[in-house]
Structures are given as C-alpha cells and as structure tokens.
Amino acid sequence: MAAPLAGTCRFLPRHASCVLLRRTGVWLSLRSRIHRSSPAHSGLLFSLNRRGVLKDSFPENAAQDQLPRLLQSGAQTVYCGFDPTADSLHVGNLLAIIGLLHFRSAGHHVLAVLGGATAQIGDPSGKTSEREPLSADTVEENTRSIRESIQRIFSNHEVHFHDASRKPGTVTVLNNLSWYKDWGVVAFLSEAGRHFRMGTMLSRHSVQSRLKSADGMSLTEFTYQVFQAYDFHHLNQVYGCRIQLGGTDQLGNLMSGHDYIHKVSGEEVYGLTTPLVTSSAGDKLGKTAGNAVWLNRDKTSPFELYQFFLRLPDNTVEGYLKLFTFLPLAEVERLMEQQREDPSKRLAHKRLAAEVTKLVHGKEGLESAKRCTDVLFHSSVQALEEMSDEELQELFREAPFVELLLEPGTTVIDACRRVNAIPEGPRGYQMLSDGAVWINHRRTNKPEQVLIPKLHILSNGLTLLKVGKRNFYIIKWLSL
Template sequence: MAASMVRICCHLSRHGSCILLQRTSFCLTFRSKFHCSSTAHNGLLFSLNKRGILKDSFPENAAHDQLPRLLQSGSQTVYCGFDPTADSLHVGNLLAIIGLLHFRSAGHHVLAVLGGATAQIGDPSGKTSERERLSADTVEANTHSIRESVQRIFSNHELHFHDSSGKLGTVTVLNNLSWYKDRGVVDFLSEAGRHFRMGTMLSRHSVQSRLKSADGMSLTEFTYQVFQAYDFYHLHQIYGCKIQLGGTDQLGNLMSGHEYIHKMSGEEVYGLTIPLVTSSVGDKLGKTAGNAVWLNRDKTSPFELYQFFLRQPDASVEGYLKLFTFLPLAEIEKLMEQQRADPGKRLAHKRLAAEVTKLVHGKEGLESAKRCTNALYHSSVQALEEMSDEELQELFREAPFHELLLESGTTVIDACRRVNAIPEGPRGYQMVVDGAVWINHKRTDKPEQVLIPKLHILSSGLTLLRVGKRNFYIIKWLSL
C-alpha cells in the first residue's frame, strides 16, 4: 500500500489539448457570452472568441461578468496541459499553445503542464479504447522532447510576433511528475479521493461513452479526471492559477477541477474550451487518428508543415488565418479581399503557411520551407545549391541516401547503377537514352556522359537523381 504515486499513475494521458481545424461558425454562437470593453484584459475574451479560439466557458455564466472582471483586475495565471504519449506535439495541439500565447501577450502568466506522471493513465476523452501502457523511460524521453518544442514556439512568438509595446507575461513549463513522484497511494486517496462522488464521475460524457463500448473502461482510465482535477488544484495553490484551457472534449475534466477546488478552498476557478481540430472531412487530427502533422522537425519538416497549410481548401483558409496566426482581423479581411480578386495567386494560403511555419520553426525554418518548395515544385537549381544535406533528406524523406566515392571518369550510367536506380544491362542503358533520368532537375539522355561539377554535382557535393516521375535518389559524393 505504500507504493509511490508514480506507480499508481503508471498509466496517465494528459489534458487533451487536441484541437479542431474547421470553419469558425461557432464564433457567432458564443460571441454574446464574451463582452467587449475598452480595457485590454476585458476585451481579450471577446477578441479570442471572435477569432474562433474560444468556444465555451465553465461555469456557464462566467463569461458574462466573472471572467471579464477577473481579467480586468490584473494579470492572471492560465494553464493548459499537454499529453506526452508521443515524442512530439502535433497541429491538433497547436491551437492550445496559441491560446496561451494570446493570454501571455495580454500580460497574463501562462503555465504549460506536461503530464510526465499522468501520461501513463490515459485520458478516455474522445478515445474508443485504452492506450497502450508506456514505460517510464519512454514518457521521460517524450516529455523532454515536447518541453523543447513548447519552449521553441514560445521563443519564436516572442522574437517574431510580439508587439514590443506591450508587456509579456511569464511562461513556465512544468512536469506534473514533480508533485506526484513522492506521494503514496493511501495518502493521495485519503486527501483527494474523498472529495469526489461516484455518481458525478460516472455521469461524465467521456465515462459514459466508454462504459457503453464493447471494451468498457478500466479503473486506471476512470481515475483520470481525479488526477486532472488535482493538477488544477495544485497549480491553484502554488501558482494562484484560476483559469484552465482545454479542448471541448475536456469539459468534464474542467468541471471536476472546478468542483474539487471549490470544495477544498471555496474559491472560484474557470475553464475555457477551445475547438477540436479536424480535417476537411471531419476527422480529428492527432496521434490516434494516424493523420498527425507533427511540430518536431524530425517527424514533420518545415517544408511539410508549410505545404500542409498551403494545401488547405479555399473555404477553410480564412478561418485558419484567424485561428493559427496573430494577424489583426482587419488585415485578414483585406488579405481575403485580395485573394477573392485574384484566387490564382493564393495570397491567403501562402501567408497562412508562412505565419504558422515561422511560429513553429522560426525564421530559419520558414526559409528552409521556401527553399524546399522552390527546389521541388519550381525546379530551381539555385534552391538545390543552397539546401543543406538535412534539408535535402527532409524534402525527399523516402529517397535513399548514398555516400559514394567520386572516381575519375564516373559517368551518368555509373551513378545510376551504383545506387540501383535502373536495371542492369541494356534495359537500364536504354532508360537513360529514352530520357527517363533527370539529374538536378535536368534531363540527361547520354549514358556515357562523364559527371560534370556544377551541372551533375552541386557545389555542396550532392546530386539529386530522379528516375521516372517519383523515384528520387540522393548521392553525397566523397572525394579521394
């Protein structure tokens, strides 16, 4: 019974900050809840709701006067939790981070809480089955990776998007393992468990939907709402945190935290929900759905992130500009007028892709995305020349990468055969003659042509070989 809380927590997922990329029609539904005023703090809720970033509040009447008054009274502390069940966050989490950034820009203090303990329980919200158990080492590695990603995004925002005339609030990244690792099971249940009622816990939508499923729900998952509620209580006690952000699927967990804090201290706290991000066909974007666009470069390159937003449907781009960028609404409206006047230029799409890529990967990441775009889609040899080995491998992620010794007299056919790009014998030779081989975006039909520096071999020592339309090979030439 004296097992540590880490063991009982050996199965927790974090406050699901998975979000939803969809048109912002919900803004009209809830706009009346968020009153506008001349004060920056009070107008923040109205502004965020108008952009579509806020969907609802808890308690329900809080948005009418309680929250505006609280924000008007001075800087507050706001928190959101992130699930380290993978080694990277994804676009589905990005709107939650952007929500925190808006509060920070308004002078409020923000807490990004990583569930180093709770990532091993598994939040049942929006899930049809229980997560596989993660080892402590895996969760620790995931938490470290996500911490770096979150800190990078906050740094990029401060460097590239913050108006220096306003005062930024503080940002703190926490790991909830720090307040669970030394807790005993009996001690925790004795302190916290007695304040939760089974009837209330069973009534939560996330619980009901799982109880009705074929697999049911484990005790581990059932206790998730207790831990999230306690997280909120701990942050309230230590940091004075009174506001929690979470996805719409987190409403039940937000309510549990509110009720627990109210019972323990008698104080009022608040929950704000943000819309869940879905694809154009309505699928939730995230790890479980298998369609995640990641925020870490080693999983989704700046080029791939840029292209993801560049390829969004025309009907979605205005909503995404409001959600995922910090452009003033008036500027977005003007940009959309320009887009409607000349749709072919795709000005709104390009601005959306650029703003998001710069936020996630910085100015260098955006420049990398543009180089890769020019190299791939505009056949720019100059862009190829400027690309690093890393960028080339990111751009052609599935392409084999070969390091070959550059021998005197190496020909086109030699290079193709050494990387197994063409069949042996006459058939492969004929493919080159027929023009099926391209080197650095230029078709070559002379198999016996000796490789020429700056034509076949870039100044970086690289050669991009393509056979047919889609078969790429990257060669790194090594000198004698």
C-alpha cells in the first residue's frame, strides 16, 4: 500500500519532467520517450508530463508504447494508496489525488486505497527511523477522516472543475483491511511470500538506507513491500487494475507489485510516479517533518491553506499552477505574463490559492478564506460581520472564545474585564483611556461607554477585541 508524497512541492523547473529512471543499470528519460511515441497514443501522458505531474514510469518500455496504447484502448483502472497514519492528508498527498483526478476526467476509473492494514505496519520509504505503532482504533478513526476528505475533494472537482461535456470515470474508495482481516499469517506467507526473493527485497533503496542507519530496520517494516505488492495483485484480480500511481519514493514498492503480478498471473501492469514536493528550503513537507499543510479544515483552515499558496516564492508559482490546478497551460502562460507586467498585484499567486482552496474546501471554503483575508489584512468590518463563529476561531486559533450574557448597560471596560483582556484596577482603565484597545477594528478610548449594537456588537452577535498588537479575544454575546 502506497503512502505517496510525504511532502509538498517547492518548485519544478520548466523541464522538471525530463527525469531519468533506472532499472538494471539502464537510465530512462520518461519525457523524451513520450515525445518519441506516436501522438495518437500519447494524449493523457503527454499532457501530464507537460504539467510536471508525472515523473517516472515502470517498466522501461511503458512510456514509449505499451502504456499509451493501453490508455487509448479504452477505460482503464488506476489506483493510488494512502496510509492513514494521521487523521488528515496533506498538500503533498494532494498531488497524487490530482493525478487520479486527471485520469478520471479522461474517462478512466480510479481507486483510492486506504491502508487500514498497512498503516499498522509502517512504510519505511523516506523514513530514517521506524514510526510509532498505531492502535487499530486510531487507524480506524484516521481512515474514516481521510475517506471523507478524499470524497469531498473528488466531489468538489466534479462540481467546479470537470468538463460536463465529458463523462468521467468512476471513483471508488477502498480499505485494504477488508482483504487482509481474514488472512492468517501462515496462509498469507505460504501463498504470497514464496514469490518474493530476499536479494531483490534487500536491494530496494528504502531497505538499504535503513539497514545502514543506526536503528536498522524491523522485520515488520521489511515486509511492507510484500503487502503493497499484494494490494496491487488483489486490485488487479478483483477490479482489473493495471496502473498504480505513487510518489517517486514509492518506486521500489511499485516494482515489487509489478514483479509479483508478473510471477503470479503473467499480466503486464504499470507504475507511474509523481514528484515529491519540498519546501522553499528543499525539505520535504509532511507529517514526519512536522511542517505539513493539512487538507482537513480542523487542522489547516481554508484561510491558512489559501495563505500557504498565496505566499509562495515568485519563482515557484508557475510550476505550482501547472501541478495543482486544472487551468489550461495557455492560461497559465497568460497569468504569468500578467504577473511579470505587474508583480505587485500577484495575480498568479491569487489564482493559484483560489483554485486549490476551492478544490479542497469547495466554493464556501474559498469564500471563507477571502473573508478571513479581508478581516485580518484589510480590517474589513463588513467581512467581520459576515464571519461565522467557526471562521473567527479558525482565524484567531490562539484567541480565547468566550460566551457572555449581554446585560443592559454593559460598558467597554466591563467587557474587557470579563474576558480578562486588561489588568484589574487603574492600570487597565488607563490602557483603555490611552487607546490600547480595539473593538471590531476600531480604536476605543472611552472605558465607560455602553456597548452599542452594530458598533461594538456586530449583527452576528460577535465582538472582536484586540489589546495591543497581537492579543485577540472573541466574544459571543448571549441575549437575556
């Protein structure tokens, strides 16, 4: 089971898809081979390579002839795996989901496979040490949360981005625990284990790097590639799946699946990888690195996701527009020309942030992100008045959220003291008199002023209180 894309992408140069793939000492340029193949058979792969979404293919001859012909022959089934080792996917995983969305838009069927079983084993790929074991209950809860997230993204894509004139393929979300839960360890090793060779398994990069580390590798982790290979075999037998998509760090696991299926059934199957994405410093973004930008709202709000893409370095935005949006490449070029003419408007960044936020959180999420942006950076009282309790708490995550009973005659200083925003006694009174307190983006210097509806209390029953530069308090007023 793959756990693709442990990170998020910093920047891919214009020819980033001209990457080399090695097997048995031979290096393969995926892009050059697709360019040499017949245009009639290259459509989808050629498009994904131009966007930088695909990096490598396996086996070597797939990019030249077999896989393009297979995709042109009719609807195929493509799968990608996601291990539920956290309760949310992150932006790095989004690139794999986008790959599936491209295949689905082209009429192919896609399987998103959640590793309810393999998450309890742990993928060693890209890891310097073994991850902490997860309980079955934790994995089950993580699986439920990620399933909802994936379904939401596919739904948003169909509503907002898919060409309605083209019939999309089907999408199915599976849990690999469903085909492992009845296996006994002896029966599984007897059937599957005999088709694996220790020399090949030991040669995988993920294994070699861990064997050379101080911690080494456990037997549990070592068997991960067996389970991922069997996943591919099961999906091939039950769903006719012949293509696996994964992050570039999954290439060894893809090879294991290909070899296992070839030995068991003789059928030809294929692997495609997407590039790993990194931070501006070149580090992988993800759970292990502790710098993940999550896809679930309770971990990263629509505003925070929007701001992540809005703040990308200028030299990364073109690559990200190609990777993370469905805009035609000609439109990407126009956006970049407009941005070069007036960089201060950041038109490309804004479009990128809007497209990704709408894909992940829908139209409502994008509108929420824009409201939060207006409140925080443009001091918009109108936007503040339109915000929900949830949005305010997302925007000011560290701010206390207090519900207070609105009594007649409540003054500014009463409100400040009831939420402990100012010190007791003369010092707090002086702070108010000196204008250190802001209510709904307006400075106030009258401690004894009675709270006025629509000025101090917005129509949504909220008050945003700020003391100094960074101390926020959110008050939800309850009527008598």
